[in-house]
Amino acid sequence: MKKFSSVLTAVCVSISAVLAVYMFWQRLAHLSSGLAYDELYSLATSWPGLKLSYIWHEILLKDVNLPLYNILLYGWNHLFPAEPFYMRLFNTLASLATVPTAYFLAPAAWPKLKKFMLTALTACSFILVAFGLYIRAYSFAVWAGMAFTLLALGIIDALARQKNPSAKTWAAFFIIGLLGSYLHYFCSGLFFITALVVFLYACYYKTGRATAFWGTAAVFAVWFPWVINTYLIMSAPAGTWWYVVPWARATWDILQFLFGSPALVGGILVLLILSAVSLVHTQKKRLLLNASIILPVVQIGLLLAVVAVVSLKYNLWLDRYFLSFMPPILVLIAGCLYHLYERHRLLIVLFPLLAAAWTAHFWNLDYLLTAEYTGLKDAFSFISQNWPNQPVYVDTAKTGYPDKALQVMLQYYAPGHQMTLIPLSKENAPQAAQAPKPPVLMPLCTQYHLMQFSFDYNLEEDREPYLFGKDVCVFTAHPVPEVRP
Template structure:
């Protein structure tokens, strides 16, 4: 009876910690997100999602991402009138669900006590919190990935029914309709499943009898309708040249983003010392966990290693042909890295050693510093080296624009950002000398508001010229002043 009560007590504590961690992560992520301006990628999501479902599918095919998230956002935004709070909440809900499902997965693999420690670490990951409020598909992809992992684990258990493989196949296909980079996680799953098959008695079976191969085959079949579009997307040139090669520097940068939410080049001396201490502590924790784990636990640890390690390894290989790494493109597998660190800490702390307590303290301190840095940094764009503030600039223009003024955007990029906030009574013109606008600019293709000359003369009393860095257009009228926000500016002409 005592053992039963103890088990129930441990389970209850696990659920309390998991629920509280998911709630805390949601509150932090949403509160940070609501203080941020929408930036281009999010504005593009809104611009596409406001179209009809048929047009959403067409526009997605011209860009670099699949259509499922935009279709989901279309329905969600229509219900909640495109209010920014609710738009961000959709991603935050996916973040909270990801944490809960990961907790359930870790509990099944390692037990409630160790899983409770791990989920605290997961919930404090600043990279997860950062993309938890983004009006993009990354948080949803994280949820799909961890849910598919849970289904795969259940399907691998003894006497598991085929329905888990069916669920897994559907989730893999749904993931590919959400974010192509989820394929990196599916490769990780395949590597882990192959290792298990080789180590088990199933290695004597014909490979075509392995159920997971049939599950992947089913997922491919479900993805076939979109496959021709995907193949066209790989050569349409819509992917922005922002990727980095996966070098030793960027691999270490993956850890710095997950711990401190800072790239390596931005770390000062104090943060560098904290980063190195946390990294060493994490390595010690993983090493201890591996050495003291049971055979079953080692298999589960390998799954978490594959969760983050295989995607990085694939990107290293791909980097020989094309640079494809951007921190947000790995945000959906970051939860696996933090789960690995958290589980290793939990197993290490079970030894009750001072070294384990010190290591846990260093890692938690690093995560708290990372969360604090996220609060101050917000959605800083590390590719453009700027903090988005199109909201403030748009408010300056639309507050006095009314029917006698118009906004002139320096290019389609700026125009799409402005469209997230601009009033319908203040028209937005934009400059581009391209006869065809594709990729992320496809929604503006054929727009009557496109300007093809740098000499701009429009029949309005006031023009608000919005641009990044330095002005390139010559507007008719006298400039009456410029308002600056980081490297985004608005010059008022009358």
């Protein structure tokens, strides 16, 4: 039986290794795809033809998004052409780096198999592969989250042995935490929750409390000014929030976005529940000292609570925002898989099964094969053919980005068309309904946005809008008829 168990483990590890290598290199497979609408914002904030001071004052300071990624991409675009391939490569390098980071920053006390499980799952996570090339801050935020989560586990392990971690380890933890805090707000929350757990363990072990407290306080002091800037933008009279999907539906979308098909979601949830029952049964009072399980559980639980509270005002229950949850999720799954393996060697089969399921799901991601992620290119071609030499009114209120950024974003897909793009406002809305009627472009077009368009400008569409891509529409409009009693 022992020999069979050893052979089975070797086979499962070999299969997982092959899948991990395959998925690792798949991060380089779709670098030439066109730009999505959100990616156009990254292009606008890193366009080498603009001065960084102009981008900073006219775009970044007027937007709620954290600025570090855009500044890094601005530097990259001065080294390489500002084209989709090279910009995607920039993000892909961060996604690739996350895989070895998972292995080399894992606590030294971890068995090699557990380290390998985390590394292989990180490589095989289909959503990390798919969004590794997305020209936004996500791949960098995932790398930072993985790095400071594993550094935190190493720090806690040292504290448990009554050793204060080295100055280099503390510095790496806080520096990477600061970088992550300026990449994405979910990553910010993840770091400060991680730092809180480290501080609590430091208090329990009575080692490193001052370093944990003051280091976190220093990061918070540097990060908090941007929170104030964001609050002022969102609380301004013109401040709006565009995402309105109900929580129940959004939650199910998020689970499938992160884990795959409904069957995969159910299987992973069952895996986690079985592991939780086994851990409680076998470790009992010692479970709270098992940081490799407790830390990711607290990270996920508290971050969900924070997001839920903020969502009472601004709905943050959007699938891609939750990519920052993947580092603690992967650490937790790896810990659960290794625990089940320790309990019963034959359960090692769950490891390659999950890796294979994620790899198979990756093949079914249709949007990876789409040449252009947005319909803006086709929309502008349609407008130039049907409304030559007429201005185009753009409903910028539903785009979520500053007007200066939108000028660059929209012109990217209309360089060959002589168009005058006019941001739609309450003041110029009457002109948008006068003959000869100019086209109205809505870059983010849903039924909700069309209803809001009618409410904001007292206009409604002449007919059903022309839809391009998934959410770009073009239409002409007329005033909303007055309702007389």
